[in-house]
Amino acid sequence: xxxxxxxxxxxxxxxxxxxxxxxxxxxxxxxxxxxxxxxxxxxxxxxxxxxxxxxxxxxxxxxxxxxxxxxxxxxxxxxxxxxxxxxxxxxxxxxxxxxxxxxxxxxxxxxxxxxxxxxxxxxxxxxxxxxxxxxxxxxxxxxxxxxxxxxxxxxxxxxxxxxxxxxxxxxxxxxxxxxxxxxxxxxxxxxxxxxxxxxxxxxxxxxxxxxxxxxxxxxxxxxxxxxxxxxxxxxxxxxxxxxxxxxxxxxxxxxxxxxxxxxxxxxxxxxxxxxxxxxxxxxxxxxxxxxxxxxxxxxxxxxxxxxxxxxxxxxxxxxxxxxxxxxxxxxxxxxxxxxxxxxxxxxxxxxxxxxxxxxxxxxxxxxxxxxxxxxxxxxxxxxxxxxxxxxxxxxxxxxxxxxxxxxxxxxxxxxxxxxxxxxxxxxxxxxxxxxxxxxxxxxxxxxxxxxxxxxxxxxxxxxxxxxxxxxxxxxxxxxxxxxxxxxx
Amino acid sequence: xxxxxxxxxxxxxxxxxxxxxxxxxxxxxxxxxxxxxxxxxxxxxxxxxxxxxxxxxxxxxxxxxxxxxxxxxxxxxxxxxxxxxxxxxxxxxxxxxxxxxxxxxxxxxxxxxxxxxxxxxxxxxxxxxxxxxxxxxxxxxxxxxxxxxxxxxxxxxxxxxxxxxxxxxx
Numbered sequence: 001x002x003x004x005x006x007x008x009x010x011x012x013x014x015x016x017x018x019x020x021x022x023x024x025x026x027x028x029x030x031x032x033x034x035x036x037x038x039x040x041x042x043x044x045x046x047x048x049x050x051x052x053x054x055x056x057x058x059x060x061x062x063x064x065x066x067x068x069x070x071x072x073x074x075x076x077x078x079x080x081x082x083x084x085x086x087x088x089x090x091x092x093x094x095x096x097x098x099x100x101x102x103x104x105x106x107x108x109x110x111x112x113x114x115x116x117x118x119x120x121x122x123x124x125x126x127x128x129x130x131x132x133x134x135x136x137x138x139x140x141x142x143x144x145x146x147x148x149x150x151x152x153x154x155x156x157x158x159x160x161x162x163x164x165x166x167x168x169x170x171x172x173x174x175x176x177x178x179x180x181x182x183x184x185x186x187x188x189x190x191x192x193x194x195x196x197x198x199x200x201x202x203x204x205x206x207x208x209x210x211x212x213x214x215x216x217x218x219x220x221x222x223x224x225x226x227x228x229x230x231x232x233x234x235x236x237x238x239x240x241x242x243x244x245x246x247x248x249x250x251x252x253x254x255x256x257x258x259x260x261x262x263x264x265x266x267x268x269x270x271x272x273x274x275x276x277x278x279x280x281x282x283x284x285x286x287x288x289x290x291x292x293x294x295x296x297x298x299x300x301x302x303x304x305x306x307x308x309x310x311x312x313x314x315x316x317x318x319x320x321x322x323x324x325x326x327x328x329x330x331x332x333x334x335x336x337x338x339x340x341x342x343x344x345x346x347x348x349x350x351x352x353x354x355x356x357x358x359x360x361x362x363x364x365x366x367x368x369x370x371x372x373x374x375x376x377x378x379x380x381x382x383x384x385x386x387x388x389x390x391x392x393x394x395x396x397x398x399x400x401x402x403x404x405x406x407x408x409x410x411x412x413x414x415x416x417x418x419x420x421x422x423x424x425x426x427x428x429x430x431x432x433x434x435x436x437x438x439x440x441x442x443x444x445x446x447x448x449x450x451x452x453x454x455x456x457x458x459x460x461x462x463x464x465x466x467x468x469x470x471x472x473x474x475x476x477x478x479x480x481x482x483x484x485x486x487x488x
Numbered sequence: 489x490x491x492x493x494x495x496x497x498x499x500x501x502x503x504x505x506x507x508x509x510x511x512x513x514x515x516x517x518x519x520x521x522x523x524x525x526x527x528x529x530x531x532x533x534x535x536x537x538x539x540x541x542x543x544x545x546x547x548x549x550x551x552x553x554x555x556x557x558x559x560x561x562x563x564x565x566x567x568x569x570x571x572x573x574x575x576x577x578x579x580x581x582x583x584x585x586x587x588x589x590x591x592x593x594x595x596x597x598x599x600x601x602x603x604x605x606x607x608x609x610x611x612x613x614x615x616x617x618x619x620x621x622x623x624x625x626x627x628x629x630x631x632x633x634x635x636x637x638x639x640x641x642x643x644x645x646x647x648x649x650x651x652x653x654x655x656x657x658x
Contacts (some may be wrong), residue, residue, distance in 0.1 A: 045627040432594035432627030435496055439587045454623025467495035479594035481578040485496040
């Protein structure tokens with residue numbers, strides 16, 4: 001390929017990186033013993049000197065990184081050259097590029113910069129190594145780079161236009177738009193609840209590092225027991241957790257839109273960090289509709305696309321981060337044919353589900369009987385009986401989630417109780433079938449069928465299908481080769 | 489074969505007879521290791537320690553003995569009876585397992601790579617395994633313990649045919 005002039009990132013990124021200590025962060029482990037040797041307790045001057053020193057170090061490393069970094073997008077490949085001492089040149093052929101993501105963290109936005117991530121995942125391999133990051137180009141250049149790379153990949157035969165004039169086309173079709181009222185669903189989703197919890201954890205770590213003299217006297221908060229304060233504290237904590245989840249969800253999903261532009265779906269979202277993700281519709285093989293226990297009460301659902309060869313798919317594949325079930329289904333029907341209503345699994349599956357759910361309780365009860373006789377520990381028996389009784393609705397709930405369906409061009413499987421997940425996949429998505437039958441499943445005439453798919457988690461299971469239905473389901477849900485399963 | 493019918497057709501061909509010898513040898517090695525561990529327990533942990541130790545002193549040797557009988561005497565033969573494989577015009581098809589069973593079917597058009605591996609023990613018995621990989625992490629077919637020359641021929645044949653019929657390899 002021809003030698004291309006390397007492009008540089010904007011010098012304004014130096015400021016961003018200096019402030020965030022992006023490159024200097026790696027020296028922190030080395031600095032800690034240094035600080036320990038010089039002694040932190042040297043008064044105000046030492047601290048000021050240290051702060052100035054670290055900032056200068058940060059500026060220096062940021063400058064070096066910026067100076068040694070260049071990128072070039074040619075007609076056949078994207079080349080990134082970097083490295084302080086040892087030079088590394090990474091060349092990613094344009095046809096290997098799976099997607100381009102443009103994100104704008106808050107500081108970047110202040111300086112009018114964006115960060116471009118070019119995803120070059122190879123097959124099922126995941127990891128940061130599969131990504132080219134061009135950090136800190138002006139917004140226009142970011143858009144140009146994204147459009148240039150994607151248009152070349154989409155049409156390798158045609159000569160791309162003059163660089164820099166590819167204007168962002170208007171959206172062809174709007175697929176989804178986030179309604180801010182949907183943020184109220186956030187406390188029902190585990191991952192959003194984790195955001196305030198993580199913040200609290202980080203706060204405690206900070207307190208720990210501040211040392212004893214700075215730490216506020218928490219002991220004085222010690223309450224004199226009693227139910228009322230305990231309950232009200234728990235209530236306040238729960239409320240804070242819910243509010244935190246809503247705020248967390250708002251930060252990530254603010255202004256979410258999903259548009260189709262040509263052959264791609266474009267998702268834009270985020271309050272502080274704007275993210276701009278592009279998914280090629282041709283690579284979308286299906287989607288998952290997940291509904292947690294709480295979300296089912298409120299008729300809410302989330303949608304993830306299953307895209308072949310997508311790195312970091314859990315984040316990038318999100319088509320609807322949170323919303324009413326009806327909107328979720330309307331959206332997924334636009335991407336994959338609806339395979340029709342789910343078929344329930346046989347009664348043997350219900351029996352198996354209940355037996356599995358009460359097994360733990362029965363085991364604990366058995367131990368409990370022995371313990372009651374031997375040592376008078378009746379509470380183990382009580383816990384065992386409690387678990388057994390709770391196991392019945394759990395087993396029934398798990399069974400109620402099970403279902404499968406095969407339509408003319410797509411199929412669907414559903415399972416899970418805590419988070420019920422329904423997967424809808426195109427027939428062509430299936431790259432193999434795996435049928436599993438445990439000893440007990442064989443006795444009960446059941447089998448678990450896993451559709452192997454080169455997207456998402458790699459396999460989606462129809463749990464406890466009637467053994468007699470396996471061959472017909474696999475034949476209906478994938479291309480003709482699955483007929484090999486049929487008895488001859 | 490089992491009284492209950494299989495959910496799907498069983499593949500046609502059995503693995504190499506040498507596989508039984510290999511599995512028995514592996515079982516013996518595992519049993520010896522466990523026996524050494526149990527002997528060390530009996531030697532170094534006296535019953536006077538108290539707690540569950542007196543119970544464990546007779547439970548562990550029994551468990552080790554039962555495990556040895558199963559892994560050496562029962563499992564290799566059962567596995568040999570269950571394990572089957574087949575390469576048809578369109579697909580690679582295997583059945584593995586002994587108590588629980590797994591049937592895996594992968595069409596040749598979706599094969600991405602074909603590997604032949606020969607472990608140390610396999611070399612002693614002149615065996616090799618074929619692994620057929622697809623774009624899915626779940627969709628890997630492993631045909632264990634074929635005669636080495638058969639495995640090589642199968643792998644070459646599959647790789648050649650996959651290159652001819654490969655469609656959108658996902």
